[in-house]
Amino acid sequence: MPRKSITDHDEVINRAMNLFWQRGYKKTSVEDLINEAGVNRFNLYENFGGKHGLYLKALDKYRDEVFLQRMEKVDEYENGIEGIKEYFESLKVFLIESKGNYTCLMMNSQIELVPKDKEVAKKVSFYFSKMEQTFYRALTRAMKSGVLSQEVDLNDLAKFLTGSAQGMCVMSKSNQANEFLIAYTRSIMRILHQ
DSSP, X not given: XXXXXXXXXXXXXXXXXXXXXXXXXXXXXXXXXXXXXXXXXXXXXXXXXXXXXXXXXXXHHHIIIIIHHHHHHHHHOSSHHHHHHHHHHHHHHXXXXXXXXXXXXXXXXXXXXXXXXXXXXXXXXXXXXXXXXXXXXXXXXXXXXXXXXXXXXXXXXXXXXXXXXHHHHHHXXXXXXXXXXXXXXXXXXXXXXX
């Protein structure tokens, strides 16, 4: 029997975000959204434009309340290396504690829906660009303060860090997740301190 419908749209979006984050778009059914996100069928279509519309809202919520907050934290560090280090350490801890249940909603969207879905592709493109730009700014601060060698190619390293973050999310679902996550983080720290 479906749960009582929730009238708070933000709460519906939050619950839907968590469902999509755990299960992915394709494995989250309309029935799941009705039963677990607390939206009734009429409101799902009337207020959100259906499953896809609610998914887009969930991606926006993830961007604003999960991703951008993490990027802002990196930007807070005057020593950019410390900001990047904190990001990867906290990502490692989050992925280990979630035991593969939560990885990265945007990365999952990239794998599952891009390039067939232009609306999702645009949101995912923003995500990857913003992450790379944030790492680039942090690396620039580190180089200016003398913490990072002048020989480092900042563009390449920012791209490497962006790819590494996604690699950690992918590997968090493997049988040896903890070992991979620890090795990734340790290797990133070594590269940053060369």
